[in-house]
Amino acid sequence: MKENVTRVYRGRQSESRELRDLRRDLRDFYEEYTLAIDENELETWLEFFTDDAVYKAISRENWDLSLPLATMYCDGMAMLKDRVQAIRETAVFEPRSQRHFVSGVRLRGTEADGTILVQANYLVTEALSNRDPVVFSVGRYIDRVVRDDSGFRFREHCAVYDNYRVINTLVWPL
Amino acid sequence: MSSLVDKSAERRWPAEGFTRIPYWVYTDQDVFDREMERLFWGASWCFVGLSCEIPNPGDFKRSWVGTRQVVVTRDKDGVANVLENRCAHKGALVCWQDRGTAKDLICPYHQWSYDLKGNLTGVPLKRGALGKGGMPRDFDNSRHGLRKLKVHERGGVIWASYDPDVPDFESYCGPDALHYVDRLFPGRELELLGYSRQIIPCNWKMYFENLKDPYHATLLHAFFITFGLWRADSKSHSSCDGDGRHGVMVSRNEGKKTTGATKEMARFADSLEMNDKDSVTPAPEFADREVAGITLFPSVVLQQQANTLAMRHIIPKGPGQTEISWHFFGYADDTPELRRLRLRHANLMGPSGFVSVDDSEVLAQCQFGASTAGNAAAVLEMGGKETEPQDHMVTEVMIRGFYKFYRKEMGY
Ligand SMILES: [Fe+2]
Secondary structure, three states: OEOOOOOOOOOOOOOOHHHHHHHHHHHHHHHHHHHHHHOOOHHHHHOOEEEEEEEEEEEHHHHHOOOOOOOEEEEOHHHHHHHHHHHHHHOOOOOEEEEEEEEEEEEEEEOOOOOEEEEEEEEEEEEEOOOOOEEEEEEEEEEEEEEEOOEEEEEEEEEEEOOOOEEOOOOOOO | OOOOOOOHHHOOOOOOHHHEEEHHHHOOHHHHHHHHHHHHOOOOOEEEEEHHHOOOOOEEEEEEEOOEEEEEEEOOOOOEEEEEOOOOOOOOOOOOOOEEEOOEEEOOOOOOEEEOOOOEEEOOOOOOEOOEOOOOOOOOHHHOOOOEOEEEEEOOEEEEEOOOOOOOHHHHHOHHHHHHHHHHOOOOOEEEEEEEEEEEOOOHHHHHHHOOOHHHHOOOOHHHHHOOOOOOOOOOEEEEEOOOOEEEEEEEOOOOOOOHHHHHOOOOOOOOOOOOHHHHOOOOOOOOOEEEEEEEOOOEEEEEEOOEEEEEEEEEEEOOEEEEEEEEEEEOOOOHHHHHHHHHHHHHOOOOOOOHHHHHHHHHHHHHHHHOOOOOEEEOOOOOOOOOOEOOOOOOHHHHHHHHHHHHHHOO
């Protein structure tokens, strides 16, 4: 991995326009990604991943201990589709609405093939059918993103949540 | 849902006996407090962790026995100890870390130190300073250690009891439950794959009962039914052990199929297919080809479904709050392929599980229902009114057996 990115920008004139544009474009990308979940457009959500993408919603505890178990895990597009199918067709859960908030999008570097390493903070509120929103999940996105003519896609998306415990169920992806 | 009014005087078990569960057992604070004293801190063996979490001398982890926090340590002799995490001096938590490695445990407040067996080894300024102060001459360190629980380590699992006179672990389990404990933990070295923790807004007994209820699994869990991982028309076995306190629920993976029984399974979805077939195709693993869910009273569910294995640690937080800490594991000598399947099949379980989501959601609704039901009662007559073992799933026999035991222990 090449750590070729200015970590502290502070409005420096010397930072290339290219990097600033990339950061701006990635912020847009994350906003579109989370909007797809908030709006219950899980079929659109799938389009944010490459065919060989790895998706994990994983506790900070497991992440820090390098334990492989993820709370929600998809290895490739088939498993991503199965997750959507389960949410749509088989899972039994109380209706709820969620809002994602993403901030602190940070470029961490690039890999030899151009894959971009990105980190961001996220926060999700959840309101069960007849109750008020609560802060449901807070954590970091630790991602590997590729860009081609069709835009950005996740090659790897890890939502590492700070919550020690999930508040009952994690139904929608983070 | 605690209440300032003592309702215990008006709490009566329904005349029908163990085919009924009065809802107050799920909601009353005084019932919960009595359960801690009599069940979790009484003559029970409680799960506190896996040996592979503290493999080496000096390793420790924090855990729970009911609402009490404990520290599980491996001392210099390689022996597992379970100590209440409460300083003998002023009651502060001695250990502030979830896990780690140390020579001793030192309370940050006044730096009283304990060895990993829980013995008090040091009291700073015990003899005072400048000839003044200090502990009285008769202060005896050996009488002020951490509270020590009785420990039993077997097949890679650590069990603890507050009762020094608790029956030995084998007779506590009973032959049927013990068979399934040893089947999962025959002494093969374990590999921890990770934790999954969730807080379910329900009473701990609801969670426990859910794993004694094969009937619901054939109806609620469309995922199970559709992909043949748990179905009413597969060969099975439901029984109690340990005077009813434990439940043994056994079935087989049958695969996807349509039979007469599927007509009554409203949630059977014939048209559904998985894109990733590995996710619903277990590799043969146990010679008996069985799938087993064991409720080992009071603190743990032993889970073996497809190729996912877990100890589900039940940690009550109050009448209406229960933490479930899933310890997913495999065996150290698993092939990479089996390990890969274990991680895939873990998608069935936990707070995002294709199957377990349904349970957590339903239990939250049950707790809400119970919270205002008081002296009304749930009905448990599926599969008859008795507690004898049954060779099918359309039964609540394990729950009846549990409440038969529960009433006796609790004095209700
Ligand atoms: Fe279930």
